[in-house]
Amino acid sequence: MRQADEAAAAGGAIPTDVRGALKADAPLAKLVWFKSGGKADWLFEPADTEDLTTFMSRLAPGTPVMALGLGSNLIIRDGGVPGVVVRLGKPFASVEVKRDCVIECGGGAPGILVASQARDAGIAGLEFLRGIPGTVGGFVRMNGGAYGREVADILVDCDVVLPGGTLVTLPVEDLDYSYRHSRLPDGAVVVAARLKGVPGDPAEIGAEMDRIGAAREQSQPLRTKTGGSTFKNPEGGKAWQLVDEAGCRGLTMGDAQVSEKHTNFLINKGEATSADIEGLGEEVRRRVAEKTGVTLEWEIKRVGRW
Structure with missing residues (x-):
């Protein structure tokens, strides 16, 4: 009832019949690495992709939407964030090994988890994700990179919920990647991605991940x-x-x-x-x-x- 009352006070712009968690006036400082900043007008943690697409399809046109992962590489200004902040939690954190050295990841999966699963499966080429402090959704959007490699080198395609609620699968070529940039529109949320490596020795992959971890610890x-x-x-x-x-x-x-x-x-x-x-x-x-x-x-x- 409280959510419905709050939505009505906001002009009915925010649909509240969701299966995930929806909260008005939600503090964000504790969710970002800097531990600073204001509140989100609304914070939505969808139950699954269908919950997110339905929610976004019912938003009033022009409502700002921002995806939030681990909260690294982000400054939330003190006046807070207008519209809706979408946080992808555990339902979007899966990592599954497929055929031909492809790993399918949820948009909320941390880079270190993806790299570890690849190591255990003997898939090389994804070790650098150990050095990216974020989630799949974030580093797919910004072409995240470290230690000489970037997401453009390993991405096959990604599932994206566009403003308006349409779910599309975009091949890497459609993202028009450049240094720390993609052509994904504002308000789009990356909910899954397929990443491709090459066959490798788990021990050698693990050693490279350890080297990256030690280098980060020493220098950052x-x-x-x-x-x-x-x-x-x-x-x-x-x-x-x-x-x-x-x-x-x-x-x-x-x-x-x-x-x-x-x-x-x-x-x-x-x-x-x-x-x-x-x-x-x-x-x-x-x-x-x-x-x-x-x-x-x-x-x-x-x-x-x-």
């Missing part, structure tokens, strides 16, 4: 409230080197800080607001442009109201 501030890589690497260069050259290592704004361990990471030292974190990132961009002439592009997605 993994045990802090962070958002992953902040800026895209410019062509022919490294973002962290440009940030360092501009004298930004350890730079702070409120409780936000440029990591001293890896300067392409911003961290929340305690009670930083999202405005602190984003403001610090913009100050880093300004200083880098002034020092080097290079304008860094955000890799972290910034969403919501100021």
